[in-house]
Amino acid sequence: MAGDNVIKKIIEVRDLKHNFGDLQAVDNISFEVYDGEIFSFLGPNGAGKSTTINILITLLKLQEGIATIAGNNVQRDPAAIRKSIGIVFQNEVLDRDLTVWEILEFHGRIYQIPKNERKEIIEELLNVVDLEQKRDTRIKYLSGGMKRRLEIARGLMTRPKVLFLDEPTVGLDPQTRLKIWDYIRDINDSGTTIFLTTHYMDEADHLSDRIGIIDKGKIITIDSPDQLKNSLGRDVIYVNTSDNEKAKPLLEKITSIYDISESVKGIALLTAMDGTMVMPSILDVIKEGGLEIISINLKKPTMDDVFVHYTGKEIRNEPTDKVHPRPGHHGRR
Ligand SMILES: Nc1ncnc2c1ncn2[C@@H]1O[C@H](COP(=O)(O)OP(=O)(O)O)[C@@H](O)[C@H]1O
Ligand SMILES: [Mg+2]
Known part of the structure; x- marks a missing residue:
């Protein structure tokens, strides 16, 4: 986004709600994504990330609210939406017996990319x-990483304005994740807006221009990683x-502590000054109160702490995904 004077919104979502029966999966969210940025939804399993993405890419019918991509209304103009986006899913199923080239070739035909152009694009994307x-x-x-990279290439075949990546590195080893991050950055550098979801703190932190923290169907805060940490x-x-x-x-009596909250990691104290200067006062007041310190831990705020601060809990990276059948494919793939 560097150097952009006018910030253009490419995705706009207003008062979006989505229920599955009694369950409010998306609970009245509003946000925008700016042209050219990497925007992430960071939240635990079941937060409503995939549901939101599926509505935006027109796989799920919008129930309530307004959503537009590049000026096109998700509800009124799904065909135009599909032309402007690329998609990489969580747990994609690729046809095992096709070759890499055939997968891309087939996708290009579905999207009616002319033969010569198809060949050129495939060569370029394989690179x-x-x-x-x-x-x-x-x-x-x-390997798993190669498959994910192939999915990314496929998502880019239509030269989309916006690329949606739903948990792009889930289940991949650390090295492959770093590589995928590089590709995502490269793609973004070439002008494609990226909207990704993740439950990995480091992924959101390292990749994003802005992060929306989402929990239980609600957006809790949206800002740049630095602003969130600061x-x-x-x-x-x-x-x-x-x-x-x-x-x-x-602890509330200590003036250099400006916020105290309960968290899974203990009492979380936010300090307005160098934390090591505050430590002695903490030890003193606890001792004077006749209590004992069991553990005390000082650190620079990380995205983890941001998440704990805003939601009161940690994201545990357990593979607890309840896999839901994906909504109808509308003959897209
Ligand atoms: N097709 C579905 N039918 C019923 N419940 C669903 C369906 N898809 C998702 N849910 C529920 O909606 C909530 C949000 O799910 P989802 O958007 O997949 O979350 P995330 O992608 O953040 O893990 C969860 O409670 C999930 O169990
Ligand atoms: Mg999901």
């Missing part, structure tokens, strides 16, 4: 995702004492 050597390899012989002040200190309930009012 982007480093799969030139694998062009004639069948899918069943590719909003937590200078340092964060987690304290566990022999009685946290009694400790809290004691």
